[in-house]
Amino acid sequence: MLNGNTDKIWELLNTVPDPEIPVISVVELGVIRNIEFINDSYLISITPTYSGCPAVKTFQDDIKTCLTNNGVDNFELKLIYSPAWTTDWMTEKTKEKLLKYGISPPSKTVICPQCKSTSTTTISDFGSTACKSFHSCNDCLEPFEHFKCI
Numbered sequence: 001m002l003n004g005n006t007d008k009i010w011e012l013l014n015t016v017p018d019p020e021i022p023v024i025s026v027v028e029l030g031v032i033r034n035i036e037f038i039n040d041s042y043l044i045s046i047t048p049t050y051s052g053c054p055a056v057k058t059f060q061d062d063i064k065t066c067l068t069n070n071g072v073d074n075f076e077l078k079l080i081y082s083p084a085w086t087t088d089w090m091t092e093k094t095k096e097k098l099l100k101y102g103i104s105p106p107s108k109t110v111i112c113p114q115c116k117s118t119s120t121t122t123i124s125d126f127g128s129t130a131c132k133s134f135h136s137c138n139d140c141l142e143p144f145e146h147f148k149c150i
């Protein structure tokens, strides 16, 4: 049990990967809004990404498991729906990681993660999950997913 060191909690949560994109942590995704230490307990405020995303339940479980495994049992998760999560909360570094992983990061212009071409065709508004759309590159012809901008 930690006593009020919220930095340590941020550090631990930064090791919890996004259930759908393992190269990005839940902190980098921007879903952890705030961590406070109140009445000997950590209050962790989370804003889920897409409301329909099944990953919401998974990452709550992953956060609980990570903290418990590190001996932190005095915490509470609080879901905050307003303001709604937006892809603007992702840092540039996070977007670069997405691109390297092969997913076109959220932006107005869809970029091919393979050849960086902006000449692309939308194949489907839904990729492997509702958070992504499916495209193909007009230059290298590779199909890829784009993290939708919200």
Ligand SMILES: [Zn+2]
Binding pocket: 112, 113, 114, 115, 116, 117, 137, 138, 139, 140, 141, 142
């Ligand atoms: Zn391409």
